[in-house]
Amino acid sequence: MFSPASAVDSQEHVSITINGKETSVRAGLPLALALMEAGITPLRHSVVSGAPRSPLCLMGVCFECLVHVDDSRNVESCMIEVRQGMSVELANGPRPMESAP
Amino acid sequence: MSTIAKPVDTIVIGGGVVGLSIAYGLAREGERVRVLDEGDDAFRAARGNFGLVWVQGKGAGMPAYAKWSMAAARAWPAMAQELTGLTGIDLQLSQPGGLHLCLNDSEVDARIRTLGRLADNIGEDYRFEILDHTATKAMCPSIGREVVGASYMATDGHVSPLRLLRALAAANIALDTEICPNQCVDAISYRHGAFYVNVGAREHVAAKVVLAAGLGNRRLAPMVQLDAPVEPVRGQVLISERVAPFLSMPTASVRQTGDGGVQIGDSKEEVGFDNGTTIEQLSRMADRAVRSFPVLGGVNLVRTWGALRIMTRDGYPIYEQSRECPGAFVVTCHSGITLASQHAGPIVQWIRGGEPPEHIQNFKAGRFNV
Numbered sequence: 001m002f003s004p005a006s007a008v009d010s011q012e013h014v015s016i017t018i019n020g021k022e023t024s025v026r027a028g029l030p031l032a033l034a035l036m037e038a039g040i041t042p043l044r045h046s047v048v049s050g051a052p053r054s055p056l057c058l059m060g061v062c063f064e065c066l067v068h069v070d071d072s073r074n075v076e077s078c079m080i081e082v083r084q085g086m087s088v089e090l091a092n093g094p095r096p097m098e099s100a101p
Numbered sequence: 102m103s104t105i106a107k108p109v110d111t112i113v114i115g116g117g118v119v120g121l122s123i124a125y126g127l128a129r130e131g132e133r134v135r136v137l138d139e140g141d142d143a144f145r146a147a148r149g150n151f152g153l154v155w156v157q158g159k160g161a162g163m164p165a166y167a168k169w170s171m172a173a174a175r176a177w178p179a180m181a182q183e184l185t186g187l188t189g190i191d192l193q194l195s196q197p198g199g200l201h202l203c204l205n206d207s208e209v210d211a212r213i214r215t216l217g218r219l220a221d222n223i224g225e226d227y228r229f230e231i232l233d234h235t236a237t238k239a240m241c242p243s244i245g246r247e248v249v250g251a252s253y254m255a256t257d258g259h260v261s262p263l264r265l266l267r268a269l270a271a272a273n274i275a276l277d278t279e280i281c282p283n284q285c286v287d288a289i290s291y292r293h294g295a296f297y298v299n300v301g302a303r304e305h306v307a308a309k310v311v312l313a314a315g316l317g318n319r320r321l322a323p324m325v326q327l328d329a330p331v332e333p334v335r336g337q338v339l340i341s342e343r344v345a346p347f348l349s350m351p352t353a354s355v356r357q358t359g360d361g362g363v364q365i366g367d368s369k370e371e372v373g374f375d376n377g378t379t380i381e382q383l384s385r386m387a388d389r390a391v392r393s394f395p396v397l398g399g400v401n402l403v404r405t406w407g408a409l410r411i412m413t414r415d416g417y418p419i420y421e422q423s424r425e426c427p428g429a430f431v432v433t434c435h436s437g438i439t440l441a442s443q444h445a446g447p448i449v450q451w452i453r454g455g456e457p458p459e460h461i462q463n464f465k466a467g468r469f470n471v
């Protein structure tokens with residue numbers, strides 16, 4: 001659950017895209033922290049009330065840090081580590097539900 | 102040394118949906134009510150249930166129970182409106198009718214038999230439809246190809262059980278009911294027409310006591326010469342992330358909540374006082390849900406839990422006043438959401454000394470001893 005301090009202190013960086021914009025973030029960080037460091041505030045809005053939301057528990061419980069990562073929708077960004085080339089889209093509204101044909 | 106709390110008219114033991122519905126009804130009639138509730142580590146079905154206000158299929162072995170449930174569903178809109186008026190809390194009640202989906206022909210046959218028998222016993226009032234795949238799809242476009250049909254009943258619906266509980270608590274507080282958490286009742290005695298209810302060293306006194314302690318009723322009932330042979334039956338539940346509206350009406354085991362989450366229920370397991378979850382049941386339920394609604398296949402789950410139903414041997418309620426200790430009542434049931442309107446209304450009138458509501462003579466514990 002916790003990253004070793006050495007990883008957090010790392011000067012190494014990786015490049016991810018956030019809504020298509022290339023951004024350099026520190027290697028070894030959980031994605032949620034990288035997004036916070038990149039100044040993405042709020043991270044999303046509640047799909048129920050529209051209220052602003054940011055990562056809260058940072059341990060996979062609260063589901064406030066959801067983003068789309070590569071081909072997966074609504075991923076808990078606190079639970080995955082940043083990776084070179086990762087493509088992140090900020091979540092916007094509830095998951096669409098197309099009816100089966 | 103024991104301390105004695107200020108006397109009230111009625112003590113309600115148990116702050117689940119049954120206890121709070123009754124306390125609310127009593128307070129609305131002007132009674133001073135105190136609710137004693139065990140606490141967060143108790144088994145509390147009211148916090149873990151599926152939220153259906155459901156009639157179809159209920160009472161297959163006892164027509165009185167079907168009628169009791171139908172009257173409850175009919176009385177729900179007025180109660181919801183009243184609670185919202187008093188508290189500002191939207192209960193997300195919706196009664197658009199409900200579907201029981203069938204994935205093979207023998208499931209359809211079973212629905213036809215059960216609902217047919219109910220209709221024979223109850224008469225014209227009991228209206229249901231058996232739908233084929235096409236008719237089901239017309240009503241509910243997101244069903245999958247594996248759904249061969251469904252039974253439909255227009256009286257069915259659903260509500261947010263947690264909003265209901267919150268609204269009942271807020272309404273009670275607005276009416277000056279005392280809701281006391283972390284008060285596990287140890288003993289009740291009856292002396293000179295009054296009930297003495299002990300929680301540790303504290304004693305509460307009232308002229309009436311209502312046992313609404315769910316699974317706790319089994320231990321409490323004999324203290325006032327009543328009997329509540331209830332057993333736990335576990336149900337597991339899955340909750341998805343919030344998704345765009347795709348399901349306009351509840352089904353017996355999949356519903357979309359007012360906030361967009363999908364709730365998938367629910368197993369029926371006799372495993373004693375264990376409210377855990379198992380991969381075996383969760384995956385069976387998830388599999389059936391995805392076969393029913395293929396669009397669920399890509400949806401993330403966010404929570405699962407187990408909760409214990411409060412079941413009598415035949416599944417029907419117990420409503421009874423103690424003969425030896427008049428003024429002591431036991432109320433326990435397996436469908437406390439559906440029946441909340443009956444508990445806040447007719448059951449309260451009876452507890453206040455009115456005639457017992459029609460049908461409830463069927464729901465005495467003596468039926469288990471014949």
Ligand SMILES: Cc1cc2nc3c(=O)[nH]c(=O)nc-3n(C[C@H](O)[C@H](O)[C@H](O)COP(=O)(O)OP(=O)(O)OC[C@H]3O[C@@H](n4cnc5c(N)ncnc54)[C@H](O)[C@@H]3O)c2cc1C
Nearest residue numbers: 115117118119139146147151153286315317336437438439
């Ligand atoms: C998985 C599942 C799905 C369900 N789905 C539905 C549904 O769709 N529709 C429906 O109508 N019903 C449903 N139910 C049933 C419904 O939840 C119950 O009928 C209802 O919650 C019962 O309410 P209750 O107040 O009697 O019990 P509980 O909610 O269990 O409340 C009992 C309370 O008594 C307290 N207590 C116990 N012992 C003591 C003591 N000694 N002193 C003081 N307090 C005590 C406890 O703290 C607890 O708060 C479902 C149940 C489960 C488990």
